Amino acid sequence: MEAQSALFALATSVLWGLADFGGGLLTRRTPALTVVVVSQSIAVVVLGAIVVATGGWSEAGPQLWFAVGAGLVGPVAMLAFYKALALGPMGVVSPLGSVGVAVPVGVGLILGERPGLLQVAGILVAVAGIVLAGGPQLRGAPVQRQAVLLTLVAAFGFGAVMALISEASTTLTGLFLALFVQRVTNVAAGGAALYVSAKRGAPVLPAASEGGARLIRRSLPALAFVGLADVAANGTYSLAAQSGPVTVAAVLASLYPVITALAARGFLSERLRGAQAAGAGLALLGTVLLAAG
Numbered sequence: 001m002e003a004q005s006a007l008f009a010l011a012t013s014v015l016w017g018l019a020d021f022g023g024g025l026l027t028r029r030t031p032a033l034t035v036v037v038v039s040q041s042i043a044v045v046v047l048g049a050i051v052v053a054t055g056g057w058s059e060a061g062p063q064l065w066f067a068v069g070a071g072l073v074g075p076v077a078m079l080a081f082y083k084a085l086a087l088g089p090m091g092v093v094s095p096l097g098s099v100g101v102a103v104p105v106g107v108g109l110i111l112g113e114r115p116g117l118l119q120v121a122g123i124l125v126a127v128a129g130i131v132l133a134g135g136p137q138l139r140g141a142p143v144q145r146q147a148v149l150l151t152l153v154a155a156f157g158f159g160a161v162m163a164l165i166s167e168a169s170t171t172l173t174g175l176f177l178a179l180f181v182q183r184v185t186n187v188a189a190g191g192a193a194l195y196v197s198a199k200r201g202a203p204v205l206p207a208a209s210e211g212g213a214r215l216i217r218r219s220l221p222a223l224a225f226v227g228l229a230d231v232a233a234n235g236t237y238s239l240a241a242q243s244g245p246v247t248v249a250a251v252l253a254s255l256y257p258v259i260t261a262l263a264a265r266g267f268l269s270e271r272l273r274g275a276q277a278a279g280a281g282l283a284l285l286g287t288v289l290l291a292a293g
Contacts, residue, residue, distance in 0.1 A: 008240035009252035015233035017259020020097075021267075022226045023078070024085025024260075026219060030206050032082040033197060036075055037190040038216065039227030040183050046228060047180040051173075059174035063167060067178040070164035071185020075193065077157025078186075084150035089264065095257040095280040096151040098287045099126045103159025118289050126286025129279045165234070175238050179231055254287045 026035045051057065077100075084093045102123060161182075168178035198204045206215045216223075233256075240249035261280070265271075 005240045005243040005249055006252055008236045008243065009249040010255075012233045012237040012240060012249075012253040013256040014259055015229045015236065016253070016256035018263065019226050019229035019233065020081070020085065020256070020260045021263040022222055022229070023082045024088070024093075024264075026222060026226065027082040027086040029215060030219065031197075031203055032079050032086065033075075033190060033194050034204050034216070035082055035223065035226070036078045037187060037194050038220075039223045039230075040075075040186045040190065041227075042220075042224045043227035043231045044180065044183045044187055047176065047183055047231060050176050051180045054173045054176055056173045056177035056180070059169065059171060059177045063169065063174075064178060064181050066164045066168040067181040068185050070161045070168065071182040072189055073157050073160045073164070074182065074186050075190040077154045077161065079190075079193075080150040080157065081154035084147045084154060087147040087150070092280050093147060093151050095129070095261065095283040095287075096148065097155050097158065098254055098257045099129075099152075099283055100155035100157070100159030100162070102126065103156060103163055106159075122286045122289030124286075125282050125289060129281070129283030129286055172238070175235065179234055183231070255284075257284055257287075 023035060023039070081093075081097055084097070087093075165178060165182060168182070169175040194204055205212050233253075237249065237253050240253065257280075
């Protein structure tokens with residue numbers, strides 16, 4: 001069972017890592033909010049079909065309010081993260097985003113839990129990684145400062161979503177329903193924000209020089225992949241946690257930034273400064289320590 005859990009957790013890392021890479025690429029030509037709304041809309045359709053096929057409606061109950069909460073926080077986190085990825089470099093942004101695992105630790109502290117030595121070490125290492133990853137380019141480089149701040153907002157949001165969605169279901173069919181409710185809320189909140197953004201004159205489609213609405217249509221397969229990969233990653237992580245030790249599953253699933261960084265290096269030929277690479281590595285190490293603790 002532990003081997004099966006490890007495979008599911010590694011699949012989670014691959015899916016989340018590739019979804020992050022794809023989302024970051026898409027937002028370089030398409031407004032980030034549009035990417036979020038379209039990709040999540042596709043996920044809603046697929047999840048709705050799965051809920052109907054599995055009879056997930058029978059799992060409805062008050063716990064779904066946690067899914068609604070996750071759905072409200074999720075678009076903010078995704079928007080901030082995709083904007084940060086578009087600013088780049090992905091090899092720094094993605095590992096910093098993974099420190100959101102500190103949120104469940106904070107929830108535990110509020111509830112009276114006390115972190116172990118590994119968790120304390122993880123927090124310190126992650127903070128050091130944030131300083132190193134952003135510090136060398138913060139002076140005189142507001143774009144990089146913005147990328148770091150957006151990533152930290154996204155990290156907090158992702159951690160909150162993890163904490164909320166874990167309370168929304170206890171069974172596999174319940175998980176499908178919770179994810180469906182979460183995505184419906186994502187689309188509703190994101191769609192409202194997109195409408196307000198359009199009313200204020202902000203672009204909601206790629207520039208005409210980039211292809212406009214035609215680019216959206218041509219990007220539908222990529223948008224579908226981003227939305228469905230994110231949903232599938234939630235599913236495989238749940239299976240990993242149910243079939244083996246949660247600590248092992250969490251550590252392996254937290255390796256997804258490595259996939260994003262490798263994809264950015266392989267497809268975009270990104271090169272990091274020494275201090276940035278060290279900071280990204282420390283942030284990832286801090287995430288692993290937090291999960292293992």
